[in-house]
Every structure is written in structure tokens, then in C-alpha cells.
Amino acid sequence: MINKKGKVLTGVIAGALVLALVGCGTTTPGAPKTPANEAAQAVTLTGAGSTFMQPLLTQQIADYSKQHPNITVNYQGVGSGAGIKQVSDNLINFGGTDAFMTDDQLAAAKGGKILQIPMTLGAEAISYNIPNAPNELKIAPTTLADIYLGKITNWNDSRIAADNPGVTLPNLKITVAHRSDGSGTTSIFTHFLSAISPEWDSKVGKGTSVNWPVGIGAKGNASVAGIVQQTPGTIGYVELAYALQNNLPHALIKNKDGKWVAPSLDSASAAAAAFQVPDDMRVNIVNAPGATAYPIAGFSWALIYQQQSDKAKGTALVNFLNWAIHDGQKLAPSMQYAPLPSNLVSREEAMLKSVTYQGQPLLK
Amino acid sequence: MKQNRASAGDTILRLLTFLMAVGVVGLIIWVGWEMFSSAKESINAFGWSFVTNRVWDPVKQNFGALPFIYGTIVTSLIALVVAGPIGLGVAIFLNEMAPGKVRSLISFLVELLAAIPSVVYGLWGIFVLAPLLRDYVEPWLEKWFGFLPLFQGSAVGLGMLSGGLILAIMILPTIAAISREVMAAVPDSQREAALALGATKWEMVRVAVLAYAKSGILGGVMLGLGRALGETMAVTMVIGNRPDILPSLFAPAYSMAAVIANEFTEATYNLYLSSLVEIGLILFGITLVLNAFARLLVWSVARGPKGGHLV
Numbered sequence: 168m169i170n171k172k173g174k175v176l177t178g179v180i181a182g183a184l185v186l187a188l189v190g191c192g193t194t195t196p197g198a199p200k201t202p203a204n205e206a207a208q209a210v211t212l213t214g215a216g217s218t219f220m221q222p223l224l225t226q227q228i229a230d231y232s233k234q235h236p237n238i239t240v241n242y243q244g245v246g247s248g249a250g251i252k253q254v255s256d257n258l259i260n261f262g263g264t265d266a267f268m269t270d271d272q273l274a275a276a277k278g279g280k281i282l283q284i285p286m287t288l289g290a291e292a293i294s295y296n297i298p299n300a301p302n303e304l305k306i307a308p309t310t311l312a313d314i315y316l317g318k319i320t321n322w323n324d325s326r327i328a329a330d331n332p333g334v335t336l337p338n339l340k341i342t343v344a345h346r347s348d349g350s351g352t353t354s355i356f357t358h359f360l361s362a363i364s365p366e367w368d369s370k371v372g373k374g375t376s377v378n379w380p381v382g383i384g385a386k387g388n389a390s391v392a393g394i395v396q397q398t399p400g401t402i403g404y405v406e407l408a409y410a411l412q413n414n415l416p417h418a419l420i421k422n423k424d425g426k427w428v429a430p431s432l433d434s435a436s437a438a439a440a441a442f443q444v445p446d447d448m449r450v451n452i453v454n455a456p457g458a459t460a461y462p463i464a465g466f467s468w469a470l471i472y473q474q475q476s477d478k479a480k481g482t483a484l485v486n487f488l489n490w491a492i493h494d495g496q497k498l499a500p501s502m503q504y505a506p507l508p509s510n511l512v513s514r515e516e517a518m519l520k521s522v523t524y525q526g527q528p529l530l531k
Numbered sequence: 532m533k534q535n536r537a538s539a540g541d542t543i544l545r546l547l548t549f550l551m552a553v554g555v556v557g558l559i560i561w562v563g564w565e566m567f568s569s570a571k572e573s574i575n576a577f578g579w580s581f582v583t584n585r586v587w588d589p590v591k592q593n594f595g596a597l598p599f600i601y602g603t604i605v606t607s608l609i610a611l612v613v614a615g616p617i618g619l620g621v622a623i624f625l626n627e628m629a630p631g632k633v634r635s636l637i638s639f640l641v642e643l644l645a646a647i648p649s650v651v652y653g654l655w656g657i658f659v660l661a662p663l664l665r666d667y668v669e670p671w672l673e674k675w676f677g678f679l680p681l682f683q684g685s686a687v688g689l690g691m692l693s694g695g696l697i698l699a700i701m702i703l704p705t706i707a708a709i710s711r712e713v714m715a716a717v718p719d720s721q722r723e724a725a726l727a728l729g730a731t732k733w734e735m736v737r738v739a740v741l742a743y744a745k746s747g748i749l750g751g752v753m754l755g756l757g758r759a760l761g762e763t764m765a766v767t768m769v770i771g772n773r774p775d776i777l778p779s780l781f782a783p784a785y786s787m788a789a790v791i792a793n794e795f796t797e798a799t800y801n802l803y804l805s806s807l808v809e810i811g812l813i814l815f816g817i818t819l820v821l822n823a824f825a826r827l828l829v830w831s832v833a834r835g836p837k838g839g840h841l842v
Contacts, residue, residue: 246796266799340685347772347789349589349797372590375797383689383783384772386793393657398665398687 215243216250216263220467227495262470265351288505290435292410292417312364317381344403347384349375355465359453408503434461435505570809587774594806598774602784607759609695618706645704653768661688684779694770702755709751753825763788
């Protein structure tokens, strides 16, 4: 009896371990190929990557499928890094990422030139939990960097007080919260800190995961928001949607022009519009100039190959993406995503028109 | 004719079951090998310093597993220290003292603990356990035991203590159930002999039951430890996810399984990925060795060893 029980237990443990490990090692195979001559028949597109744009994309896919019942789009929110990897290995039809691909990553792509198409735009709120503090506390970027560097450790610090005349902040230890899972949110936030603090740039740097000098990590926006809500003295960065939907207090951040700006869809769009976006669309829009621009914002990109190897799929893909950057943007504000600036949309459409199958453009 | 068919059936059955058995062994070896080859890049880059390096910096491509090993071991030890005695107490009560109806009800409830998904434990940890620790338990510990470095520092509620306590609840049913099975295997003649010599109930349990079953109980504890080492979701939700080695149990830490789950999806370059796989390989190795050890202990009691003195 004992013997059996032990065996079963070991088996279960080993089995679970094996499953978990095998799960880690494998990647999703591409959808089965349909012959190119069956165009306009049922087409299934597979995408994977960023979880940040997933809620919007899922809604866009649902709406698009209603109008085009023959097109099915499966998008898996596996994370930007995994999305980039799967596109590079040519396992999926499109990827999604919150951090644009680097030159090295582009060079490693197996299917040729990759186009990076901005799909949406997000901003991050700096939220905090200080008993009896006002909603829109002012936090200067350098103060924020020093809080995250562990140099400012108490809410009654004179540098926080200097920006908030008339507000008395308690003698309360600052608990720093950040994301523990690799995320585009962290990428945008650390790009911002690197842009405004040379010390942060050299000591910590920027990326989807960094070596945080202080603080506790929580998995996902919801957990960071949860920690901030529960723990007095905590500061954390969350996607704008989470701050607005959960009614979290959020700080005003001083932007590059010296104006105090609240995080909102408009101020994020203003940040995107303020930048001269290069032709390859690879741009970080943190610390944007302009009186109304909110400094902690960033794009999410769709990744597609310029040369498509399947006519039906390629056609469906560019048509879907073209719809998503035009009509699909109407869904964005209600879901707390900032719509793409119109000057960018026309340039993106031109990019989609450059996508070809055997030399023929796919988007008419 | 009939005989032939029967023996053909036997042969097929033997072959089939043999293949299944070999398949499991092969799977373990395959997983181990795949992990080893995926971890090769990190093994070549860092060598043994991977297990002694305290820095985990994906930006500067500097990876060390020590903080994760530390966090995993400390939380698992807390879990054992808390769940071991309680689990054993539950088993003794159920086996030696409880009346039949109470026994089946309590053992059902204890085993129900094992069926709760770990993410539910994690949620409970965030919303109930962490605030409780932050507001009451940790200040109390600091007030009375603050002279020990273990109980110093600011109480946030998320850290090694909460991670360890969540794990303790999760491994409790494993320890209780296995201890109970092992104790039930102790022959009644042992108990009767002890009682006949005038032993009290406790003396009987100590001399006859625990002494007889100790290696099996230890095996159960080890299996609990195995679960604690590999537990991911609940731990990452309450441990604070900070790759640091701090003496205070209130401080945030990180576990091996948690870092893999957290960072795998966004591991954007090969060395990063490879380092995460190497952590998995270390965890795999530790779990394998521990489980093998636990199995040996459980075997040794099931084979019917002699009773003896409880050390």
C-alpha cells in the first residue's frame, strides 16, 4: 500500500515535472498550410507575442471575423520575447512585441526582412498608496529614478515635498513595487528611467527584465496594482488601463517641457505625435517633448515578413492589419488604449502595401 | 490453439507494458538530456560560477543562480519546520486516537488541501496571509525576537516567511497522508506489546509506532519537500520575487521555479534562455535526487524493518 502510494506520488510528481519541462522546450508549430490556389477560402492566421496588446487585438479579431467569416486569427499572448523568437523561426504568421526588434534579432530572422508595424499605444501610470495623500501627487522624473534606485526611501523626503507645496506627506517608508515577469511594461518604464537618469542607465539599464536595485516583484499588472492597493507606502508602475479601471491614485509626472502631466489616452497620443518616427518605425517615445505629452508611453508592434510565402495567408494578413490600424483603432479608447496618430497610420498603410508574394503586392 | 492465443496475448501484454515502463524512463532521460543541451551555452559561459554568483542581471548578461537556490531552500525549510510536526501530529491523531467517523472526516479534509490549485493558495496568500503577516505576525516577531537577524527589517508581508508558510499548507497533506499510511503499516502486535508493558498512549506511540515508522515518515517529509522545491505559482505570488540573499525572513526573495515561470516568456536572447534552463536543470537534479532518497526511505520501512529506539 505504502509502496503503491509512493510510486503513484513519484509518478505524478515526475509526470508533472516532465510535462512542465516539455512545455517549456517546445514551440507552437505553425498552422497547417493551405494551398495557395484556395484563396478566399477559409484562412487561419496564427500570431503570438505581447500580452499588452492582446486584449485590444482579441477584440479587433472578433470584430474582423464577423465581417470576414472565412478568416480566423489565433493570437497567443506568450510574451514579446517568445513572439519575436517564433517570428524569427518562421513558425507563425505574425508576432507582437512591446520592444522593437534589435538589429541582431532582425539579422537572425529566417524568413527575410521583417516589417514592424505599430498596432497600438500605451501609457503607464505611476501609482502609490499613501494614507491621506492627494490623488495627483507630483513626482519629478529624477525623484522617481532615485526612488527606484533606493536613494529616496521615505515619503517625507524633502525632494518629494519640494514638488508638492501644501501637501504634508507622512513619515512612511517607501516600498518599491515592480514587475517580476519579463514584460513590455517594464521595458517602457526602464527606457524612461534610462532616458532621464544617467545613473539608472549605467547601473541598471533597460529591458523587459532588469536587475532592480530595490523593491519587490509581482507577476503581472494586476499583482502590482494589488500590492500597491494593499500595502501602505508602496509605489509601482502599471498600465494606464489598470490604474483607471481600479481607480488607483496616479502621479503627475513632469515631462520634457517641464509641465506636470497626468497619464491619459490623450497625453499618450500626444507623446506619439511629438516624435519623428523613423521609416522602420523603431522608436521609443519615452520622455517626449511637447506641453501635453506624457513621458512614460510606448508602442506595441506587429511583426510580419515583407516577403510572404503563402498568397492566401499573406493577403488575409495584410488586410487584417490594415483594418486594425484604421477601423480597428475605434475600439482602442473604450479599452484604454490610445489610438495611433493619423500621420502614422498613413505611413503604416504604405508599409503594408510593400508586402509582397512573389513580387506582387498583396494589399490593393 | 486456445493456449497459443493466450500466450500470444500474454506476450503482447508483456511487450506493451514493458514499452510503457521503458517509455517513462526514456522520457526522464530525454528531458534531462534536452535540458542539458539547452543549458550548454550558459554552462560554457559561466561554469561553476553560475551556482555561486549572486547577481542576476539580464541587461548586463550576467547570470548567477545562488539567490534562487537560497530562496528555494529557505522557503522549503520553513515549510518543513512548520508542516513536519503538524503533519505528524495529524497522522498520530488520525491513526492512534481519533474515533472512526472523525478520522474519515478529518483525513478527507486534510487530503482536500492537496486538491486546491496552487494559484488559489497564491491568491489567498496575497489577500489574507500577507496582510496578516504584515500587520500582526511580523511586528510581533520583531518585537520579541528582533534581536535575531532572522526577524528584522520592515514588514511588507511579501517575502520568504509568507512563501514558506504557503508552502507549509501545501505540503501538509502529503506529509500527513504518507505518515498515516506508514503508521498504519505498523503491526498491532507492536502496539499491544508496548501497552502490555504498561506504556501510556504517548509512550506507545513513541516507542512502538514512531520508532517503527520513522524512516517511512522521513520519506513522506522528503516527498513534501520535493513538492515545496518545485512549487511555482503560489510561491511567486507571495515571495516578493527579488533575487537577493538577505538574512531576514521578512525580506523578499526568489525561488528557482518562480524565476523560470516569470522570465521565460520574455527571455529575449539565447544566453538568457539558456541560463533559465540551467536553473531548471539544477532544480530537476535536486528534485530527482531527493525523490530517489525519499523512495529508498519509504521502501526500507515497507519491507518490514525492526522496531527500535526513537532517536
